[in-house]
Amino acid sequence: MSSRPTIKEVSKIAGVSFKTVSRVLNNEKHVSEETRRRVEEVVARLNFRPSHAARTLAGRKSFQVGLLYDNPSPYYIYHVQTGAQQRCTELGYRLLLQPIDSQSPDLVSNVLALIDETHLDGLILSPPVTEATALLDELDRRSLPYVRIAPGTRKEAGMSASMDDVAAARELTAHLIGLGHRRIAMIRGLESHASSADRLAGYRAELEAHGIPFDPALVVAAENDFASGAAAARELLTLKDRPTAIFAGNDDMAAGALATAHESDIEVPAQLSIAGFDDSDLARAVWPPLTTIRQPVHELASAAAELILSGTAPQSRVTLEHKLMVRASTGPAPR
Amino acid sequence: MSSRPTIKEVSKIAGVSFKTVSRVLNNEKHVSEETRRRVEEVVARLNFRPSHAARTLAGRKSFQVGLLYDNPSPYYIYHVQTGAQQRCTELGYRLLLQPIDSQSPDLVSNVLALIDETHLDGLILSPPVTEATALLDELDRRSLPYVRIAPGTRKEAGMSASMDDVAAARELTAHLIGLGHRRIAMIRGLESHASSADRLAGYRAELEAHGIPFDPALVVAAENDFASGAAAARELLTLKDRPTAIFAGNDDMAAGALATAHESDIEVPAQLSIAGFDDSDLARAVWPPLTTIRQPVHELASAAAELILSGTAPQSRVTLEHKLMVRASTGPAPR
DNA sequence: TTGCGCACTGCCAGCGCTGTCAAATAAGGC
DNA sequence: GCCTTATTTGACAGCGCTGGCAGTGCGCAA
Numbered sequence: 001m002s003s004r005p006t007i008k009e010v011s012k013i014a015g016v017s018f019k020t021v022s023r024v025l026n027n028e029k030h031v032s033e034e035t036r037r038r039v040e041e042v043v044a045r046l047n048f049r050p051s052h053a054a055r056t057l058a059g060r061k062s063f064q065v066g067l068l069y070d071n072p073s074p075y076y077i078y079h080v081q082t083g084a085q086q087r088c089t090e091l092g093y094r095l096l097l098q099p100i101d102s103q104s105p106d107l108v109s110n111v112l113a114l115i116d117e118t119h120l121d122g123l124i125l126s127p128p129v130t131e132a133t134a135l136l137d138e139l140d141r142r143s144l145p146y147v148r149i150a151p152g153t154r155k156e157a158g159m160s161a162s163m164d165d166v167a168a169a170r171e172l173t174a175h176l177i178g179l180g181h182r183r184i185a186m187i188r189g190l191e192s193h194a195s196s197a198d199r200l201a202g203y204r205a206e207l208e209a210h211g212i213p214f215d216p217a218l219v220v221a222a223e224n225d226f227a228s229g230a231a232a233a234r235e236l237l238t239l240k241d242r243p244t245a246i247f248a249g250n251d252d253m254a255a256g257a258l259a260t261a262h263e264s265d266i267e268v269p270a271q272l273s274i275a276g277f278d279d280s281d282l283a284r285a286v287w288p289p290l291t292t293i294r295q296p297v298h299e300l301a302s303a304a305a306e307l308i309l310s311g312t313a314p315q316s317r318v319t320l321e322h323k324l325m326v327r328a329s330t331g332p333a334p335r
Numbered sequence: 336m337s338s339r340p341t342i343k344e345v346s347k348i349a350g351v352s353f354k355t356v357s358r359v360l361n362n363e364k365h366v367s368e369e370t371r372r373r374v375e376e377v378v379a380r381l382n383f384r385p386s387h388a389a390r391t392l393a394g395r396k397s398f399q400v401g402l403l404y405d406n407p408s409p410y411y412i413y414h415v416q417t418g419a420q421q422r423c424t425e426l427g428y429r430l431l432l433q434p435i436d437s438q439s440p441d442l443v444s445n446v447l448a449l450i451d452e453t454h455l456d457g458l459i460l461s462p463p464v465t466e467a468t469a470l471l472d473e474l475d476r477r478s479l480p481y482v483r484i485a486p487g488t489r490k491e492a493g494m495s496a497s498m499d500d501v502a503a504a505r506e507l508t509a510h511l512i513g514l515g516h517r518r519i520a521m522i523r524g525l526e527s528h529a530s531s532a533d534r535l536a537g538y539r540a541e542l543e544a545h546g547i548p549f550d551p552a553l554v555v556a557a558e559n560d561f562a563s564g565a566a567a568a569r570e571l572l573t574l575k576d577r578p579t580a581i582f583a584g585n586d587d588m589a590a591g592a593l594a595t596a597h598e599s600d601i602e603v604p605a606q607l608s609i610a611g612f613d614d615s616d617l618a619r620a621v622w623p624p625l626t627t628i629r630q631p632v633h634e635l636a637s638a639a640a641e642l643i644l645s646g647t648a649p650q651s652r653v654t655l656e657h658k659l660m661v662r663a664s665t666g667p668a669p670r
Numbered sequence: 671t672t673g674c675g676c677a678c679t680g681c682c683a684g685c686g687c688t689g690t691c692a693a694a695t696a697a698g699g700c
Numbered sequence: 701g702c703c704t705t706a707t708t709t710g711a712c713a714g715c716g717c718t719g720g721c722a723g724t725g726c727g728c729a730a
Contacts, residue, residue: 004451006686017710022688030708047444049451053397054686056388057715074616078409085434094453097432099420109382116339116384118429226620255620262622281409282620285561285590287597341716352680357718365678389716392685 083301152194169202229256269331418636487529504537564591604666623663
């Protein structure tokens with residue numbers, strides 16, 4: 001009674017062969033309008049749901065795509081997940097979320113295990129998994145479709161959804177320069193994230209475009225999190241000729257810098273401007289709210305899902321718009 | 336070549352029947368040590384992975400559990416996910432993450448569809464899905480095992496993993512009272528989240544235990560997010576006899592309150608103490624860092640996974656410890 | 671010597687679907 | 701009206717595994 005009905009029971013009640021029910025479920029043609037209606041009615045009445053396992057086993061598709069991630073930012077993960085999941089659900093697919101250690105020597109075999117076990121139809125890679133070239137090679141070899149979100153390397157190859165990190169970083173830097181800042185520091189993120197390099201490049205390019213010499217002493221490395229951002233800011237603020245603005249590679253590090261400023265009784269933005277990148281929850285939760293770049297994470301993920309599912313050209317690339325969000329953490333340079 | 340090997344190929348190479356390979360894979364007894372070794376060797380060499388779909392179809396278990404959530408907090412979701420996922424992976428299960436609208440009239444049928452499609456072995460419910468009684472009833476009827484994380488109602492029934500919200504709220508309130516505060520306001524969260532009520536109850540109980548009369552004017556409702564927390568704080572701070580401390584039902588609302596204080600040039604904690612609840616990322620990212628209750632989200636989820644997978648008594652309950660995190664957002668009451 | 675229990679192994683049905691192909695029926699052409 | 705072609709339907713194998721059961725070979729008691 002409470003156990004699930006099968007396709008055969010549906011067919012018996014509808015008075016057709018079970019193959020016909022299968023046709024209706026899969027929206028195949030060559031089913032008369034009348035038969036289709038009758039079957040659909042029984043399906044609805046019995047609340048029948050085809051067994052995913054059986055379809056996967058019998059057919060050549062599993063209606064499942066995997067999402068690989070290795071990113072400790074809850075905000076980023078959350079939006080990647082919801083973006084991809086929404087689109088997948090709409091298109092009748094299931095999304096398998098798979099956290100994974102992108103640095104592990106077993107990365108490739110772990111992913112292949114996942115693929116073999118679940119008969120995945122495709123894979124969405126989010127940074128930094130996007131940069132695991134050994135994995136990409138293996139996927140190519142198996143010709144398993146995959147899309148990369150914000151890839152850093154091999155940008156020309158395969159499918160991807162990205163934003164223009166260089167342009168965004170330039171825009172943010174231009175905003176600071178426009179406010180009169182000349183000594184602009186950068187807290188750069190993890191090397192393993194390709195976008196870190198792009199953001200640095202954009203920062204540097206914009207400085208140069210304005211004839212401001214690039215000063216390596218003003219670039220400090222951190223690890224994409226609050227604590228390392230705070231530490232980097234402490235380092236920057238002890239410089240003899242200290243910067244009037246700090247551009248952090250993401251919002252977490254910017255929040256860390258902000259905390260350092262508070263600690264040192266430096267007023268933001270009166271004495272020091274601080275900008276972030278991502279427009280995560282944090283950007284609006286700290287005080288003052290952060291000037292930052294809104295990264296369309298949700299949309300990137302949903303575009304990625306779209307790309308992989310709607311069988312487009314195997315090397316389609318989508319670029320989405322970022323947006324400079326000017327808030328209260330940046331202001332005119334002090335004189 | 337690149338396509339997955341099957342159990343039959345493994346058996347052929349190992350020189351045994353494919354049923355024996357199946358026995359090895361499932362760790363059944365009645366396989367001689369030598370045969371087992373030989374099979375395992377071939378499995379490793381071929382990198383064989385049993386098809387999940389086939390096992391599900393043939394067997395009576397799917398080795399899959401679902402995690403249902405409907406919570407807009409990236410931080411919370413992230414930790415629930417990773418906690419549950421880790422434990423599931425360790426125990427050889429796959430975790431299916433399923434966001435769902437707990438208010439939808441189709442909730443029950445949506446979940447049943449998921450169960451029927453994927454042959455789920457069990458379900459982990461996180462708040463506020465834990466309170467969907469129609470769903471719980473249906474799961475009971477089908478006798479599908481489920482665990483609830485931090486259930487609010489029917490606490491005595493079934494399996495659950497929770498913390499003591501009442502005790503935690505009392506502890507936090509006691510901390511504020513200990514600092515000399517007497518006019519302590521509360522920003523309470525969404526009614527749909529059962530823990531909101533518990534936290535309010537704990538706050539109230541502790542006040543009364545100290546002979547401080549409960550003042551309904553000091554309790555303002557908000558919606559668990561930054562913006563509504565900020566608005567609630569604005570309301571509280573315009574009171575003629577304004578509170579010296581605000582206890583917010585979660586960190587997001589506390590961060591909102593903090594922003595309101597900054598806006599109004601009220602010094603925290605010198606003129607106003609603010610406390611949160613959860614110890615999310617936010618708690619350490621804002622300035623000053625929030626005094627809050629550390630909620631063991633990760634551990635709760637992992638305990639929930641443990642409960643559902645290790646076939647314990649059908650009404651086991653696990654309670655985990657919270658911890659008061661005293662940081663800089665609370666201080667002695669101004670006089 | 672036979673019998674019996676036990677540890678191990680293999681055979682086969684069948685889980686609930688899809689793919690293939692053949693059969694049945696309807697529609698069109700003369 | 702008869703044959704051809706298109707449309708709709710059904711029969712059946714088989715996807716890769718597990719469950720049940722029927723062996724097979726061995727040691728040990730009778």
